[in-house]
Amino acid sequence: DIVMTQSPDSLAVSLGERATINCKSSQSVLYSSNNENYLAWYQQKPGQPPKLLIYWASTRESGVPDRFSGSGSGTDFTLTISSLQAEDVAVYYCQQYYSTPCNFGQGTKLEIK
Amino acid sequence: QVQLQESGPGLVKPSGTLSLNCDVSGGSISSENWWSWVRQPPGKGLEWIGEIYHGGSTNYNPSLKSRVTISVDKSKNQFSLKLTSVTAADTAVYHCARGGIRSVTGLDYWGQGTLVTVSS
Numbered sequence: 597d598i599v600m601t602q603s604p605d606s607l608a609v610s611l612g613e614r615a616t617i618n619c620k621s622s623q624s625v626l627y628s629s630n631n632e633n634y635l636a637w638y639q640q641k642p643g644q645p646p647k648l649l650i651y652w653a654s655t656r657e658s659g660v661p662d663r664f665s666g667s668g669s670g671t672d673f674t675l676t677i678s679s680l681q682a683e684d685v686a687v688y689y690c691q692q693y694y695s696t697p698c699n700f701g702q703g704t705k706l707e708i709k
Numbered sequence: 710q711v712q713l714q715e716s717g718p719g720l721v722k723p724s725g726t727l728s729l730n731c732d733v734s735g736g737s738i739s740s741e742n743w744w745s746w747v748r749q750p751p752g753k754g755l756e757w758i759g760e761i762y763h764g765g766s767t768n769y770n771p772s773l774k775s776r777v778t779i780s781v782d783k784s785k786n787q788f789s790l791k792l793t794s795v796t797a798a799d800t801a802v803y804h805c806a807r808g809g810i811r812s813v814t815g816l817d818y819w820g821q822g823t824l825v826t827v828s829s
Contacts, residue, residue, distance in 0.1 A: 636815030640755075645804055645819035645820065646816070648816060651814040651815045696768040696810055697770040698809065698810060
């Protein structure tokens with residue numbers, strides 16, 4: 597199984613500042629046939645299902661604000677929110693969908709400082 | 710716009726079987742997609758349960774594999790989850806979602822989720 601580990605577990609950032617969440621996989625999720633990393637990022641607000649933000653490690657889902665960006669390859673990935681807005685308070689999860697079980701990271705709780 | 714909606718009993722007795730359906734609207738379950746189940750115990754993180762391809766192939770989380778069955782009913786445009794021999798540890802919000810292993814986007818559409826409590 598591929599184990600996904602996020603850091604930090606929680607994060608407090610001032611409005612307008614940058615927020616950075618890291619995700620590390622225990623094995624590479626890079627598929628050599630198409631050179632894509634099968635890594636997604638989700639945002640979950642209380643009482644709501646997760647919302648897809650980023651897929652293929654760096655492709656923003658349609659409708660997601662461009663302050664959200666994803667980067668990384670192989671085993672190390674980052675979700676960056678360039679200028680934190682109040683509505684970005686949520687728990688963020690990474691997930692690998694390269695091999696089953698398609699495990700999630702433990703989540704990172706993002707709050708306003 | 711694809712929409713998913715979970716349905717099923719909200720209370721299951723210990724040692725019983727949890728059964729949930731996921732109705733898909735705005736798209737066909739026969740399209741070339743994986744369809745997944747994910748659960749979230751109260752106050753905790755997300756756990757991938759398993760997935761089914763439109764053709765019927767399945768993948769399950771090894772931690773649940775002996776107890777889980779995912780099936781598809783194309784005539785009803787829905788897929789289903791069965792989890793046997795449940796305990797209190799299976800109490801969670803259960804979500805269905807579109808997508809799965811090596812799909813392009815991961816899990817792009819989610820149901821709202823349904824809370825299933827295991828209690829006598």
